[in-house]
Amino acid sequence: MLNRRHFLTGTAAVAATGALAACAKTNNTTSASSTGGAAKTLTLGFSQVGSESGWRAANTQSVKDAAAAAGINLKFSDAEQKQENQIAAIRSYIQQKVDVISFSPVVVTGWDTVLQEAKAAKIPVILTDRSVDVSDPSLYVTLIGSDFEAEGERAAHLMEHVLQGHTGPVNLAQLEGTTGSAPAIDRTKGFAKVMAASDPTWKIVVTQTGNFTRDGGKQVMAAFLQSHPEINALFAQNDDMALGAIQAIEAAGKKPGVDIKIVSCDGVHDGFVAMTQGKINAIAECNPLLGPQLMDAAKQVAAGKTDLPKWIKTKESDFTQDQAAAALPTRKY
Amino acid sequence: MTNLDWRAATRHRLFWPVAVLVALLLINVPFTPGFFAIHVRAGHLYGSLVNILIFSAPIVLVALGMTLVIATGGIDLSVGAVLAIAGAASCLYISKETDQNSLSGVLIAVAIGLGAGLVCGAWNGWLVAGRGVQPIVATLILMVAGRGVAQLITSGQIITINSNTPFGVIGGYWLGFPFSVLLIAVMVTLAVVLTRRTALGLLIESVGGNAEASRLVGIRARRIKLMAYIFCGLCAALAGLINSSNLSAADSNNAGLWIELDAILAVVIGGTSLLGGRFYLGGTVIGALIIETLQNTIFTIGVPTQTNLVFKAVMVIFVFLLQSPAFRAKVFRRRARPSAPAVADAAPPATLTTSEVGR
Structure with missing residues (x-):
């Protein structure tokens, strides 16, 4: 059914597409x-x-x-x-x-x-x-x-800050990033470390990967809310998953940021918008x-300098709801 | 049910897929309190089953189009990219609107998204039917380039739109009922009526069985193939609209990523042969529901994240084994051996096996 000419046409087309893509992706910015x-x-x-x-x-x-x-x-x-x-x-x-x-x-x-x-x-x-x-x-x-582990720790401290004055047990849900990626592994580690030393009635009841996407965050959170209705706090390892989870929480008739406290990482523009609306409680920035x-x-x-530190950490900050409105206009990403 | 009725039922094509789906749903029950309960919450239907139906909408639609393409002996790898393009184009148009609530604006956005799907499907169909390019190569072009196009449309960013607009209804709720489920019902019914109540289905199977022979007996094989790819593109675009409407956002990097593989899996679970020439739309729908239910089960029963994919793979292998008449005959005959009559009973399925495997 397939003759040689047609196969060659196809191959040439694929090669051309690849070449075009390569051209489009490499550009020299002679600044x-x-x-x-x-x-x-x-x-x-x-x-x-x-x-x-x-x-x-x-x-x-x-x-x-x-x-x-x-x-x-x-x-x-x-x-x-x-x-x-x-x-x-x-x-x-x-x-x-x-x-x-x-x-x-x-x-x-x-x-x-x-x-x-x-x-x-x-x-x-x-x-x-x-x-x-x-x-x-x-x-x-x-x-x-x-320092992703430090980000996880900072997020945990933000969670402690958000939950100040909370009485009764805290049932945490966690949305992890892409399985095997460095931010997912280290943020999980940092968050767990601080939580283990925290109030013993605070437990991470359920954790699952949401692949750092809104779709993933929404689907996983929707399932969590069914299987663990007792969840009252959420740590999302990036803003996008938190944004998806917020939609799932609203669909379940609960108020994100109030019924379920939410802390996330990154600090993208849409995350800050959600924070100004009171739907995310705090964000640990990843700059x-x-x-x-x-x-x-x-x-x-x-210039020949060889004694640089092996790890130059990026400058990052923590944001809570009261800072959100002031910081929003300055967010570049 | 008598023994004979039972045997007849288990031999039905859809028996094993449905059995697996029911088993998967039952696995959820001990982990999710009130798994089968459906309430009205926040003014719309709410429950695990509702969630599964809503989240399965894109896979069902994409798999529906994929079934017809596979039936013609082809395959469409570009559906994920088409899904992303349609979502991106519609959301971009809506985000540029001054009034995102205007119904006419939403209708234009929907038309743009579906139009993009039509064009993509026609491109694939032209390459395969018109130019004779191998389907896997032809659609691979759009799979790679299409996601680039989607990223170009959104400039690599996630476009966020308002959620309480008419566009939000497509992937959300209409009068409290999940609208995407209605859409699926319409599309599936349409496909079933068109292919099974007219000669179209027979023609598609004929083209998939032997395109050249079909052409020689007077079937316009090229046109049938072209139509299958266009339908597939349209389904993918509709899935893109549902996805972006459900999330109130277009994420060109992640929307529909690897959905082509899930769709092909759904088609195969449903009993359609990848060689073409035979297709089962009902089986495809069940297959897609199995995939989404499996995903939901992974989330609720607390499978550790590192073992997610292994768990999924094991379940899929299990489903395929159950569906294989050869495997069933082997396992169930061995089990039944101690009692003599059962062995005699098992003999007819064994002959059936060869015919089913050979088709």
Whole structure:
């Protein structure tokens, strides 16, 4: 039924689509031409994970803006959630002899070979947002990113703050992020650690992954409300799951933020809107705007500074309902 | 029920899928107080079963379209992307409206979403029927590129719209009744009437069995295939509208992600052959309900998150084994062996087995 010509047409079409997509995704943002000409412009090759969320979009924008402001020549590429794309991007940066390579690793393992190549070419590597698991820690200079475990702990302390004056048992539900992802693992760990030391009548009665999406948060919460009607507090590991859960809680005829206290992580714009409406009680921010810190580190590394801390933590804050209205207009993501 | 009636019932195509669905529902009972109860809360129907029906709407619709495509011997991998495109396009239009409550605006948004589905389906159909590209390759193009298009529409952001608008009714409640369930009922009835009360179903099966032979006897095989892909695109778009209306948001990165695999699974559980030439719409609906109920069961019985997928996989394998006449014959005959008459009883199903497997 299938003849060769048609198969070739199909293959060519797929290849063309792939090529188009690749073209669209790789663009060089030559941000600032060197003005004086005395100092050589620093070139930074940056490989982003993908464009999976508003958080990530803000992260990308921050890196691009900060590069423009710092007069750094940024070569940006999007790995579209695939490690092989990211490795290819890093190899191409090595060939182009950029001054510094930076990337947000898609996954934790499998980086030894390509990072050895970068080291052999004497190009320093800075990780952003997520860490890697390598045999030799000298393969990268530093990691600029959030401390997810601390975020879980901060969320737990916010929960304690929200529940101040509450009498009777607290039955917590938890919506976890994508199973196996670093933020999901570490936020669960941090939250559980603080909760274990907290009031013994406070229990996490049910926990399940909502895949960091609104749809997931809504479906899981709807099922929780059926099987555990006693739930009166919720920790959602990101705002989107909290927003989905809010809809499920409202459909069950309960008032989010009142009948069920809600604390979440991230601090995206829609999360803040829900907080101003009193539907989310508190948010532990996870800041994607690490561009300026990355450019600072890149400049220091290029200047030959080798004693940077192994982990530069991003600056983050906690927000409660009374701060929500004031903070909302300044939210960039 | 006499032994004979019982045997006749178990041989019905839908018996095992329905049995699995009922078993899954029963598993929930000890974990969820009042699992089968349906109340009126906040002015609409509320209960576990209502939740399952509402959340299963996108899968049922996508699987419905997928059934007809698979019946023609094809497959459509792009449904998830089409779902995302339709949701994104409609939500973008609504979010740009000054008055999100205007009924005409909502109708235009719905038309835009469904129109996008039609175009996507027609593109797939043209590639497969018109150009003769292999279905898996042809629809893979839109699966990859389509999600990119959806991200382009929303600029990679999640578009949030107001929830208490006429658009919110599509995935929400109408006079207290879940509207998406009505939509499914209409679409399923439409598909059943069109394919089983007219010759269309026979023609589809004929094209799926042997497209060239069908063409030679005067069936317009290409047009039938094209129509199947367009219907599938339309179903996916409608699922996208339901999904984004239910969430009051369009999330182009995650909406309908991997739903094509769930839909194919639902079709196969329903008894439709992936080789084409035979399809069972009722089975597909049951299959989709099984998948959503399984998902709900995972949430309520407290399966640890790390073992979610393993649990799902084991259940699916179990369902497939139960549905395999060869497997059933083997297991049940061995069980029945101690009593002599039972062995004699089991003999006819064994002959049936070969014919069922061979088809």
